Amino acid sequence: MSKLLEVKDLRKYFPIRKGILRRTVGHVKAVDGISFDVERGETLGLVGESGCGKTTASRCLLRLISPTGGSFTFGEDQVDLAKLTSQQMLPFRRRIQMVFQDPQSSLNPRKTVGDIVGEPLRVNRAVKRSELQARIVELLESVGLKSQDMRRYPHAFSGGQRQRIGIARALALNPELIVADEPVSALDVSVQAQILNLLAELREKFQLSYIFIAHDLSVVKHISDRVAVMYLGKIVEISDAKTLYQSPKHPYTEALISAVPLPDPKAQRKRELIRLEGDVPDPSQPPTGCYFHPRCRYATDICKQETPELREITQSVKVACHLSETLELQGVS
């Protein structure tokens, strides 16, 4: 497999301005130096609690906001998208598409489904006008909608169907990478399963790669090949999905997994649960050393002083923890 996306030290700092002169008094380090790769045809899951920077990271990758620093190269030609002007960015935009969380607010209520799905095609002049209709029908059918749905408006659809429309729109320009930001968290469980299956099916069919952002660890596990766990703007652990859940190497990952209640009452009663104390710290004033140390039950002196780097422990497992060699952490089997 070849690398589709290579992210190096991506950073996004939002300035905090105060006073009449709007002087910058500090920064919220929303994304603070993250590095990862996405292989072609792979799904990378990005998990973390709210405010950990997963959405900001994805917005940077689409250049919806400009990153403060770092680079990310895309495709075979290894173009660094972080440095491009918006004009130069245009040809790449059609190759990276996004699926949003809330299908209610990401679809224009005044446009028909045909207009919504056809808009990227028209804007990019991707197909001839005579072929537009046929292409829209093809897209709708590939996400499980009917051709007559193209004349209806978004309000006439249920949440799951609206998410299908959003997916059809993202597929319109034959992208290589789809960034899906919490695509199923607004949906009911039975519909969630349908959308997850659809995403998996489309990945096979169109050889897509996904960056799948979610806070639900079980959903991420189901769909991802590899998973990156973020905490306060940093990646604390990245490894293949099975290993991550079976034997986490970072105490935060362990706590996250432990916090998810299993839909199995007997197993749930037997589990030893790790309760994290307190909240995620304020990202404008992160703790010293390892950002996780105030909530970590294994923290030692070194954790308070030195920030651990993300380092490779075994092949395909990278962890940012001083103690990962010595700790025996529990996962779920």
Add this chain to the structure above:
Amino acid sequence: MIQPLLEVSNLKTVFPTDGGVVNAVNDVSFSIERGKTVGIVGESGCGKSITGLSLLQLVPNPGKIEAGEILFYRDDADEPLDIAQVSPRSELMRQIRGNEIAIIFQEPMTSLNPVYTVGDQIAEAIVLHQESDRSTLTRFGLQTTPKWARERAIEMLVRVGIPAPEQRIDEYPHQLSGGMRQRVMIAIALCCAPALLIADEPTTALDVTIQAQVLTLMQELQAEIGMAIMLITHDLGVIADMADEVVVMYAGRVVEKGSVDDIFYNPLHPYTQGLLNSIPTLGSSQQKTLPSIPGTVPHPLALPIGCSFQPRCAERMSICEQMPEFSTIDTSKNITDRNGKHVVRCWLCEEKTDVKTA
């Protein structure tokens, strides 16, 4: 037999709309025992929240409780009180709300008043229900929180695990994080030590680690006060963690109810089975495609004939489409009674028991 705390039977809550009458809660029966947790599961629009609101006579306009009984066995009374017959605006209902039955909602930001400090909001509930001399409360003009109520409010903040409560009490809701706000909501709900706490999706808006904190807190306080919890959620993991009894709802009706082990290890209704199968789990049983329930929840004004789940059901039979039959065997015959508690509303189970008894 232990007397239950609350007994709901054949509850029917309707919403007359321009398009027709929506039966949001249709013929729902269940009971809650003292100190136990009953989980109500279902997808959005299945009527689980309206069931919760009905118990407090808080059904929003134009909805109303049309039929059924909500028998509430109060501590001091011999005869149960039928909440369904109590007027929503009566003094009696006001005494029950917040004092004997409390509720916490999903979104703590919208259920807390942004212009009052959290201390005032906790103290309000305390003063309202525990102050015998109401003259200290002024509806107009400046309202001051009596000192004893403030102290009690601080005590409550300590109990729900909020650090630095002396400072937090004078802060406004926007200054607190989501988990803190939900703790404040719990503090308000529990300050009068209610007999029943209705928790409507209490952790849905929270992160998993905060969810774990809030659920543990609820369990601890339940053990301490001995209250019953009615937990409304769509998250089966939360149900497995918290509930003793489970009620599964679909399109306004109860389709299955039983103990938590019955529901998770011996689900009998195809909807319950589908729901359990369609959630991805953290465990190793990784399947390539998730078994999903086809289709979507029916529109409440266009419910399918017969069993509401029938168009999506994999084990549909011709009999499932027969509405008259379904309605006649509604409660008495259709529900199979196993171990006294596990009940299912499905033709499939009807057949199986017939075979067994024959």
